[in-house]
Amino acid sequence: MIDNFHKVGEIDIKPWLTNVDTLTSEIWGEDSWRQETYSVHQDTQTISLVFDKYFEKPIKTKHYKMFETNLMPLESLLSTRYGNGFTARLILTKLKPKGVIPEHQDNGECFQVSHRVHLPLITNDEVLFSVGEETITMQPGELWEINNTNRPHQVVNMSDSERIHLIIDWEPYNGVSSGQHTAL
Secondary structure: OOOOEEEEEEOOOHHHHHHHOOOOHHHHOOOOHHHHHOHHHOOEEEEEEEEOOOOOOOEEOOOHHHHHHHHHHHHHHHHHHHOOEEEEEEEEEEEOOOOEEEEEOEEOHHHHHOEEEEEEEEOOOOEEEEEOOEEEOOOOOEEEEEOOEOOOEEEEEOOOOOEEEEEEEEEEOOOOOOOOOEOO
């Protein structure tokens, strides 16, 4: 069996939750690029913190400042685990109750040179994340690298509650991103 999930560590999410609690439905609804570009994300909403559509030049968005101090322990852990690097992308993503991110594959060089890491902030045992034949439930505060490049994966939220994850693409400085990608 291929190991599609790697637990990287754990992070204190209390500061994240304090800030997430202040996000209004208007803020969650500001940016629909991901949902409009990738139909598999129709049941989600996204708040970009560090973003670049084409993985060429990461840009800190207007929402970054709110979470900046929360990032220090996370980036320190990722740097220790994967080597010196930078945040190529950082988004908050909300999956609606009973929502599904249908099976799809992410591909492109950008996914091969970066580590896609999820930090569940709000979740429960009825949220199932599958890559290939492997399915797990993630607990709040657990940091997971997802090895889903060129592999079918999906998320199913069977609960009546929203699921919110922080997703970070950590790129070691020796990585070279071409900017070509699909199905984020």
